[in-house]
Amino acid sequence: MKFRTRAIHVGSEPDPATGAVVTPIHLATTFIQPGAGVWGQFDYSRSGSPTRTAVERTLADLEGAAGALAFSSGMAATHCASMLLKSGDHIVAGCDIYGGTYRLLHKICNRSGIAVTLAPAEDAAQIEAAMQPNTKMVWVESIGNPMMTIPDLPAIADIAHRRGALLGVDSTFAPPAILRPLELGADIVMHSATKYLGGHSDCLSGVLAARDIALHKELYFIQNATGGVLGALESFLLQRGIKTLELRMREQCQSALAIAQWLEQHPRVTRVLYPGLVSHTNHERAKKYMGNQFGAMISFEIDGDLEKTKIVCQSTKLFGLAVSLGAVESLIEQPASMSHASYDAQAKAKFGISDSLIRISVGLEDPADLIADLDQAICRSA
Numbered sequence: 001m002k003f004r005t006r007a008i009h010v011g012s013e014p015d016p017a018t019g020a021v022v023t024p025i026h027l028a029t030t031f032i033q034p035g036a037g038v039w040g041q042f043d044y045s046r047s048g049s050p051t052r053t054a055v056e057r058t059l060a061d062l063e064g065a066a067g068a069l070a071f072s073s074g075m076a077a078t079h080c081a082s083m084l085l086k087s088g089d090h091i092v093a094g095c096d097i098y099g100g101t102y103r104l105l106h107k108i109c110n111r112s113g114i115a116v117t118l119a120p121a122e123d124a125a126q127i128e129a130a131m132q133p134n135t136k137m138v139w140v141e142s143i144g145n146p147m148m149t150i151p152d153l154p155a156i157a158d159i160a161h162r163r164g165a166l167l168g169v170d171s172t173f174a175p176p177a178i179l180r181p182l183e184l185g186a187d188i189v190m191h192s193a194t195k196y197l198g199g200h201s202d203c204l205s206g207v208l209a210a211r212d213i214a215l216h217k218e219l220y221f222i223q224n225a226t227g228g229v230l231g232a233l234e235s236f237l238l239q240r241g242i243k244t245l246e247l248r249m250r251e252q253c254q255s256a257l258a259i260a261q262w263l264e265q266h267p268r269v270t271r272v273l274y275p276g277l278v279s280h281t282n283h284e285r286a287k288k289y290m291g292n293q294f295g296a297m298i299s300f301e302i303d304g305d306l307e308k309t310k311i312v313c314q315s316t317k318l319f320g321l322a323v324s325l326g327a328v329e330s331l332i333e334q335p336a337s338m339s340h341a342s343y344d345a346q347a348k349a350k351f352g353i354s355d356s357l358i359r360i361s362v363g364l365e366d367p368a369d370l371i372a373d374l375d376q377a378i379c380r381s382a
């Protein structure tokens with residue numbers, strides 16, 4: 001079956017008890033057992049619950065994974081993956097990563113004796129150069145955040161595997177309707193499902209999907225032991241969101257391309273970072289992996305300082321000034337003071353997160369309205 005058919009039907013089979021066409025929200029935290037010491041399919045909802053299991057089946061199918069796990073947030077999912085490592089191990093991560101992941105790696109993983117080296121994910125040779133004998137994981141984003149870099153995933157998978165390390169890919173910006181990292185050699189794909197998978201800014205959630213059943217079981221063991229599971233209501237909302245994922249992505253990617261092309265022509269815009277633009281350094285690679293859908297996140301710089309950039313971000317009427325992304329509503333933010341505020345000044349300078357950088361998440365509104373909104377906001381800061 002095709003992607004969007006599976007998104008609607010796999011994991012959403014009619015409820016055998018009632019015939020309900022949508023998965024019921026099972027709030028039960030505990031389940032009657034067939035006998036003392038005999039376990040049924042479910043026993044305690046941290047270990048598994050019917051609504052969560054349903055959406056995990058959908059996610060595993062769409063990612064082409066041996067299994068998927070749903071978490072209470074994207075960070076809970078990333079943290080679970082990091083707990084595969086132990087004291088003395090080393091992670092190589094892309095420079096262009098979410099601020100919260102940067103914080104987790106530098107301020108939490110270090111407490112367990114796990115070291116991290118950042119390297120530009122779009123340059124596989126630099127990832128290779130950063131590998132150490134104790135490197136156990138490489139962690140990159142399939143579309144980097146906020147510079148929109150595209151890593152060569154098969155090359156990085158090869159580098160990691162030759163040295164006995166795992167490749168984990170945060171594919172939050174490129175959900176499975178447009179990119180499936182496991183097919184390109186990754187071992188684990190992670191999502192902040194709060195974003196495109198949920199799609200409506202109402203469901204904080206995270207996902208890990210593993211290519212291999214043994215790895216899936218190990219991640220399940222850690223998830224169950226540490227407890228960052230997704231609740232029943234959020235599991236339901238996530239599954240509902242996924243049913244329209246392909247349609248939303250198609251429209252949002254198309255609008256994003258039109259907006260990026262318009263921004264590129266704007267006299268006040270000095271730089272546009274969008275993988276769908278021919279001017280993007282990784283455009284050819286993006287085409288190879290994503291066909292003609294390049295996501296709906298755009299970063300751009302204006303010819304202004306921190307204050308003028310703030311004026312643009314605060315002057316839009318349709319684009320909401322907020323972190324997060326991937327929903328039907330368009331959002332705008334200033335990475336230096338918002339999503340990447342946890343980067344120190346040196347790191348910001350090194351990774352190109354300038355004061356005049358603006359990041360937008362293109363939603364499902366009419367692109368002509370979005371362009372008009374951006375235009376008046378940019379002009380207001382002149």
Ligand SMILES: Cc1ncc(COP(=O)(O)O)c(C=O)c1O
Binds near residue numbers: 076205
């Ligand atoms: C690329 C990326 N990864 C991970 C996360 C963390 O996800 P969550 O906020 O669901 O914990 C985010 C959140 O914005 C993100 O943008």
